[in-house]
Amino acid sequence: MKAIKHYGIWVVLLGLIFLVMSCNSSKIEKAPLIPLKDFFRNPEKTSYRISPDGKYYSWLAPYENRLNIFVQAIGSDSSIRLTSETDRDIAGYFWASGDRLLFLKDNGGDENYKLYGVNVDGTNLICLTDFPGVRTQIIDDLEDDPEHVIIGLNKRNPEVFDAYRLNIISGKLDLIGENPGNIVGWLTDHEGKLRAASAMAPDGISSVLLYRETENQPFKEVITTSFKDQLSPHFFTFDNKNLYVSTNLGRDKTVIAEFDPATAKEVKVLFENPEFDVDALSYSRKRKVLTFASFESFKTEYYFFDEVFKGNYEKVKAALPGYEIAFTSSTRNEDRFIVRTYSDKSLGAYYIYDVASGKIDKLADVSPWLNEENMASVNPIEFASRDGLKIRGYLTLPKGYTMDNARNLPVVVNPHGGPWARDSWGFNPEVQFLANRGYAVLQINFRGSTGFGKDFWMKSFKQWGQTMQEDITDGVKWLIDQGIADPKRIAIYGASYGGYATLQGIVKDPELYAAAVDYVGVSNLFTFLKTIPPYWKPYLEMMYEMVGHPQKDSLMMAQNSPSLNADKIKTPLLIAQGANDPRVNKAESDQMVEALKSRGIEVEYIVKDNEGHGFRNEENQFEFYEAMEKFLANHLGEKK
Numbered sequence: 001m002k003a004i005k006h007y008g009i010w011v012v013l014l015g016l017i018f019l020v021m022s023c024n025s026s027k028i029e030k031a032p033l034i035p036l037k038d039f040f041r042n043p044e045k046t047s048y049r050i051s052p053d054g055k056y057y058s059w060l061a062p063y064e065n066r067l068n069i070f071v072q073a074i075g076s077d078s079s080i081r082l083t084s085e086t087d088r089d090i091a092g093y094f095w096a097s098g099d100r101l102l103f104l105k106d107n108g109g110d111e112n113y114k115l116y117g118v119n120v121d122g123t124n125l126i127c128l129t130d131f132p133g134v135r136t137q138i139i140d141d142l143e144d145d146p147e148h149v150i151i152g153l154n155k156r157n158p159e160v161f162d163a164y165r166l167n168i169i170s171g172k173l174d175l176i177g178e179n180p181g182n183i184v185g186w187l188t189d190h191e192g193k194l195r196a197a198s199a200m201a202p203d204g205i206s207s208v209l210l211y212r213e214t215e216n217q218p219f220k221e222v223i224t225t226s227f228k229d230q231l232s233p234h235f236f237t238f239d240n241k242n243l244y245v246s247t248n249l250g251r252d253k254t255v256i257a258e259f260d261p262a263t264a265k266e267v268k269v270l271f272e273n274p275e276f277d278v279d280a281l282s283y284s285r286k287r288k289v290l291t292f293a294s295f296e297s298f299k300t301e302y303y304f305f306d307e308v309f310k311g312n313y314e315k316v317k318a319a320l321p322g323y324e325i326a327f328t329s330s331t332r333n334e335d336r337f338i339v340r341t342y343s344d345k346s347l348g349a350y351y352i353y354d355v356a357s358g359k360i361d362k363l364a365d366v367s368p369w370l371n372e373e374n375m376a377s378v379n380p381i382e383f384a385s386r387d388g389l390k391i392r393g394y395l396t397l398p399k400g401y402t403m404d405n406a407r408n409l410p411v412v413v414n415p416h417g418g419p420w421a422r423d424s425w426g427f428n429p430e431v432q433f434l435a436n437r438g439y440a441v442l443q444i445n446f447r448g449s450t451g452f453g454k455d456f457w458m459k460s461f462k463q464w465g466q467t468m469q470e471d472i473t474d475g476v477k478w479l480i481d482q483g484i485a486d487p488k489r490i491a492i493y494g495a496s497y498g499g500y501a502t503l504q505g506i507v508k509d510p511e512l513y514a515a516a517v518d519y520v521g522v523s524n525l526f527t528f529l530k531t532i533p534p535y536w537k538p539y540l541e542m543m544y545e546m547v548g549h550p551q552k553d554s555l556m557m558a559q560n561s562p563s564l565n566a567d568k569i570k571t572p573l574l575i576a577q578g579a580n581d582p583r584v585n586k587a588e589s590d591q592m593v594e595a596l597k598s599r600g601i602e603v604e605y606i607v608k609d610n611e612g613h614g615f616r617n618e619e620n621q622f623e624f625y626e627a628m629e630k631f632l633a634n635h636l637g638e639k640k
Helices: 002-026 036-040 307-319 429-436 454-458 467-481 497-508 525-530 534-546 554-559 562-568 586-597 618-637
Strands: 046-050 056-063 066-073 079-081 092-095 100-105 114-119 136-140 148-153 162-167 173-177 183-188 194-200 206-211 220-226 231-236 243-247 255-260 265-271 278-284 289-296 300-304 324-330 336-342 349-354 360-365 378-384 390-396 409-413 440-445 485-495 515-519 573-578 603-608
Touching: 036 429, 036 618, 046 092, 046 324, 046 336, 046 349, 056 092, 056 360, 066 100, 114 136, 136 183, 148 183, 173 194, 183 231, 194 231, 194 534, 206 231, 231 255, 231 278, 243 278, 255 278, 265 289, 289 307, 300 307, 307 324, 307 349, 378 467, 390 429, 390 467, 409 467, 409 618, 429 440, 429 618, 440 467, 467 485, 467 497, 485 497, 485 618, 497 515, 497 562, 515 618, 525 534, 525 554, 525 586, 562 586, 573 586, 573 618, 586 603, 603 618
Parallel strands: 409 440, 409 485, 485 515, 515 573, 573 603
Antiparallel strands: 046 056, 056 066, 066 079, 092 100, 100 114, 136 148, 148 162, 162 173, 183 194, 194 206, 206 220, 231 243, 243 255, 255 265, 278 289, 289 300, 324 336, 336 349, 349 360, 378 390, 390 440
């Protein structure tokens, strides 16, 4: 009798569980279909900055579908547009003084950025570095010098950057640091003097830290390390003697430390984390104190050195619950700050924070037409690779689904570019667009991704298309094993290295993917290394060790070049390419398309003559994502 009674109870319980599961599945509340253009249109207002004297704030906003600079006096109700660029968005800008701003813009995506200056009233708009085929770098904004900045230009030698002092009003250039041919980065002290530099050793694979006590002295070698060992200066200590650095010398994870260039010794470690690289450091220019260090676990985490900044951060964070925050700009007196909010479901908003009063005023939402209630959550995940390595990443499920109730969903696997970069938590318009169309999106920080230590990074060397690709495959199989992915409806899409991983994915695992989208991706390791930009040449020997040597590793490179193995591909493919791409030459996509078409494989090819490494112009983005939407719906089955 007891057995019968217990059996009856289990029947009831199982019935209740089934009922609850049925109710849960029937209650999945899907998001409304959001217009594609809402994800990819230019922001309403973005990149807010406050002037050093606190009299104005500025932002980027569309003018004739291109992002231009606008300025408004604080307390005023009206703004003025300072620029009228119509061919290309302004790439970035900053306040050089209280009444003059500088901005960078390239031509058609060629990444040869020119520097322009404009007064706060729109007058004296001039190109300050109008040199054909030359790229401008900002070395030091010289905050205490309202008439000058220090920039890098590769106009004397396209492979290296010399340092110049530039008069931002007249355009006068003075050469202050001629590059002997091996310097890959310059560093000034807090007085704007060129005091340190990072260089490549003659072997092309070792890094050298150079240092001098005054600008009148020659640079001396401080320490030479393998490029695998990081010693990256952030800035000088406030007495201009030592350096604050990120370093992994003698350890696996990068730490923040103080380094004495006179003795070539590490003075002390300021902050470290046992699991993740610590690679960001900030300071107060006014008060001459370190403020915080940060690192990425699945989100950005902070360690505060300074109670004043910590108090301001915590006050603003408490006033804007539910969002991550970042202090993006401040006055010279640090009495007012521009603050940006963001989350995985929102591009956020900009605020102005007044320290004395504690008042926080909203300036603008970045994309007010996107309702975050209709966005999908970005979930951190981890799994073990086939050789036992811990792999981390993110899984975004369409709204209404959780890790518990998501079953047999169509999936887009989205490997990141770099490859020595990483995916991060936050709002990604591509990911949200795909989730809104009913796809789960899998992002994997495969071996070689940065932030997880030296050993994890080095495991990627000469592993393009091999164990790096297997990590992606293992992630897909993990998702299938979880029951989340429908194994017959999986696509792979990536840009740059992610485009390479897309192509290699359908070479190595043609049965795994029902569709593939390659965006400015490498297809041939030999031609890729031959067509790098001239200013990458100092790193070529290093790239040979990390990617492969065309002679010594020719067999391996041939086996892992998708265009040379196109006979293995049978997956439908969409390719998009910018004609002016300086990093992944158009020939990479051309040869892939030719190899596939000759075999009768379906391939759709989009080329834009006014774009480079990725499409920046709004109308080109619309065209690409419209093509992608149609392509994926065709091959994975539209879920909306």
